[in-house]
Every structure is written in structure tokens, then in C-alpha cells.
Amino acid sequence: MKKEVFLAISIGFALGLVITFGIWTANKSLASIKNAPTPTPTTGSATAPTPESQTTPAQNAATLNITSPADEAFVAKSTLTVTGKATPGATIVLLFENDDDIVLADAQGNFSSDITLIPGYNNISVSSFDAQGAKLTQAFVVTYSTAKI
Amino acid sequence: MKKLSLVFIGLLVFIGTYSVNAQTATPSQIRDAVQKKVQEELSSIKQDVAKKGFVGTITAKTDSTLTLNNLKNETRTILVTGETTIKLLNGSEGTPTDLKVNDFIISMGGVDSQNKMTSTRLLVTKQSETDKRDTFFGTVTKTSTTSYTITNLKNETWTIKVSSTTDITDAKLVKIKLADVKVGAKIIVVGTVSSGNNLTSSAVHVL
Numbered sequence: 001m002k003k004e005v006f007l008a009i010s011i012g013f014a015l016g017l018v019i020t021f022g023i024w025t026a027n028k029s030l031a032s033i034k035n036a037p038t039p040t041p042t043t044g045s046a047t048a049p050t051p052e053s054q055t056t057p058a059q060n061a062a063t064l065n066i067t068s069p070a071d072e073a074f075v076a077k078s079t080l081t082v083t084g085k086a087t088p089g090a091t092i093v094l095l096f097e098n099d100d101d102i103v104l105a106d107a108q109g110n111f112s113s114d115i116t117l118i119p120g121y122n123n124i125s126v127s128s129f130d131a132q133g134a135k136l137t138q139a140f141v142v143t144y145s146t147a148k149i
Numbered sequence: 150m151k152k153l154s155l156v157f158i159g160l161l162v163f164i165g166t167y168s169v170n171a172q173t174a175t176p177s178q179i180r181d182a183v184q185k186k187v188q189e190e191l192s193s194i195k196q197d198v199a200k201k202g203f204v205g206t207i208t209a210k211t212d213s214t215l216t217l218n219n220l221k222n223e224t225r226t227i228l229v230t231g232e233t234t235i236k237l238l239n240g241s242e243g244t245p246t247d248l249k250v251n252d253f254i255i256s257m258g259g260v261d262s263q264n265k266m267t268s269t270r271l272l273v274t275k276q277s278e279t280d281k282r283d284t285f286f287g288t289v290t291k292t293s294t295t296s297y298t299i300t301n302l303k304n305e306t307w308t309i310k311v312s313s314t315t316d317i318t319d320a321k322l323v324k325i326k327l328a329d330v331k332v333g334a335k336i337i338v339v340g341t342v343s344s345g346n347n348l349t350s351s352a353v354h355v356l
Contacts, residue, residue, distance in 0.1 A: 071221075072201045073202070074202040093339060093354075095280065095283075095284070100339050100352055102322065102352060102354050120255060121204040121255050121277075125280070127284045129284075129356070131356060133286035133301075133302050135284070141219075143201075143204065143255055145202075145270070147270050149257045149270055
């Protein structure tokens with residue numbers, strides 16, 4: 001009787017070990033999948049260029065994109081930095097209330113200009129010119145007030 | 150026999166505990182999950198409280214809602230509450246009943262995910278005059294002591310009046326003199342059309 005009980009316990013123990021080992025192996029495999037590196041935009045960009053990267057000087061496609069501020073933005077400071085991206089090397093002309101500014105886009109097309117706002121709403125126009133004179137313009141409105149909003 | 154059973158139960162408890170631990174997330178996984186959740190919440194909060202300024206003409210009005218036609222002819226919706234500070238054209242404080250269709254206003258406040266504004270401050274004001282300035286490109290065909298003549302991409306001829314207040318810059322944005330701009334130069338002009346094909350310039354930039 002004692003022999004049979006001991007045998008049953010041993011078989012149960014062995015079976016338990018096998019099952020536990022199986023669970024452990026499965027968990028380990030799942031963890032390695034979770035930690036595996038996922039595809040990054042860098043990998044994808046090699047085969048799928050973004051709209052910006054499609055605009056190269058070689059293609060001569062003029063672009064102008066204002067990255068900041070957004071249209072209808074509200075600001076509490078009188079000095080505003082306008083940033084954007086245009087055709088590399090393009091001449092950027094900013095017209096704002098009572099003044100204007102001319103800056104150049106860098107080799108990547110990035111540009112930035114600090115402008116002064118008047119209290120209330122400000123119409124701001126940004127134009128880019130490439131070497132051939134092709135012009136693109138974007139206009140937006142920024143509201144400046146020191147009142148607590 | 151009892152001892153053997155106890156050892157067996159102990160082993161099962163140990164293996165069971167190990168198995169549970171194997172399924173528990175690591176500290177870095179927990180940290181990443183928390184960071185992701187916080188970022189999502191922050192983005193959501195930022196979007197909820199984004200402050201904007203709507204500028205335009207009131208086209209419709211109900212008790213608490215204004216419909217606005219902005220400067221780009223887009224429709225905006227503004228909620229006016231008891232907390233909204235209203236300033237009228239004469240500078241005095243007003244109430245929602247003072248707001249009329251065709252009033253030109255600046256409304257400041259937070260917007261929700263539908264771009265609907267709850268106005269905190271609303272000003273009735275006058276619309277500023279249309280900016281007559283513009284930017285022009287052309288090739289210089291003639292120069293004088295007070296002007297340039299240019300031909301643009303449409304083959305139109307324009308006369309650019311240059312004064313002592315006109316900023317003239319070269320390709321590197323260095324200031325130059327009127328006489329430094331030669332026939333054949335490609336220029337960008339900031340100016341106002343004065344009459345016909347005549348421009349009064351405030352800035353001239355040589356490409």
C-alpha cells in the first residue's frame with residue numbers, strides 16, 4: 001500500500017515538474033518576443049520617404065510649412081518665434097503688423113524668425129521664394145493679450 | 150510517509166511561486182507602461198485646455214452660443230458663459246445680450262477636441278484695414294538713383310521706388326546700397342502697390 005502511494009506521488013510530482021517547465025518555457029518565449037526590437041521609423045524611411053523628404057532640391061518642388069505657431073494661437077508674450085520648413089536655401093519673407101523680416105532657410109529647409117506682436121490680433125504672412133522666384137505663401141492669425149485667459 | 154507528503158507539498162508551493170513570479174512584469178515594463186499612460190493623459194489634458202484666439206464676425210447668436218465667421222471664412226463656435234469678460238467697442242464691460250450679429254470680435258479661451266471655444270475674454274473691436282503690402286520677385290532690367298525697373302515671371306514690367314528707409318540686402322542678408330544692385334540681379338521686393346505697376350518698397354533682397 002505504502003509502495004503504491006509513494007509511486008503515485010512520484011508520478012504526480014514528475015508530471016507537475018513537466019507542466020511547470022512547460023509554463024516556464026512559454027513565459028520565457030513570450031518575454032523575448034515582447035523585448036524584441038520593433039521596427040522604427042528610421043527603418044521605414046529608407047523605403048518610404050515622408051512628404052518632407054520627397055521635397056529635395058533635385059526635384060525642385062517648392063514647399064512651405066509653418067510648424068509654429070498654429071493658426072488662431074493665443075500667446076501672452078509680445079515676442080513670437082515663427083518656425084517652419086521650406087525649400088532648402090529659400091528666402092523667407094515675413095509680413096506682420098507694422099513690420100517685415102527676411103530670413104534664409106538652412107540646408108535642411110528650416111527657418112526661424114522672432115517677430116513682435118501688437119496687442120489684439122495679428123495677421124502674419126509668410127512667403128518663401130526659391131532661386132527661380134517660385135513663391136509660396138501661408139497666412140495665419142495670432143492673438144496676443146496679457147489678460148489672464 | 151507524512152514527511153514525504155510535506156516535502157512534496159513544499160516543492161509544489163515553491164514551483165508554483167516561481168511560475169507566478171515568471172509571469173510578473175519587470176520594473177522597466179511597469180515604468181514604461183506608467184510613462185506611456187502619463188503621456189497619454191498629458192496629451193489629453195493639453196488638448197482639453199488648448200487656448201486660442203478666434204477673430205471674426207458674429208453670424209448667428211443664441212442665448213449662450215455665438216457662431217463666428219473667421220478671417221479665413223471658416224465657421225467657429227463660441228460658448229459665452231457668466232464667467233466670460235466682455236469688453237464693448239467703447240471700452241465698457243458688457244453682457245452677452247450686448248453682443249450682436251455682425252459685431253467683429255476677438256474671443257479668447259480654451260477649446261475642446263471639437264475646436265469649440267468656451268470664451269474667457271471677448272472683445273468687440275474694429276476690423277483692421279487690409280494689409281496692402283505684398284512680396285514680389287523680379288529681375289532688374291534698369292536702375293536709377295531712386296528706383297529699379299524689374300521684369301517678373303509673367304514678363305510684366307514694374308518700377309520699384311527705393312527710398313532712404315528701404316532696407317537693401319545681399320544674398321547673405323548683409324546691408325548694401327541702392328547702387329550695389331546691378332542689372333540682371335534677381336531680387337525680392339517687399340512693398341505696396343502705389344499706382345499701376347509702381348511699387349513703393351520697404352525692403353529689397355538680392356538673391
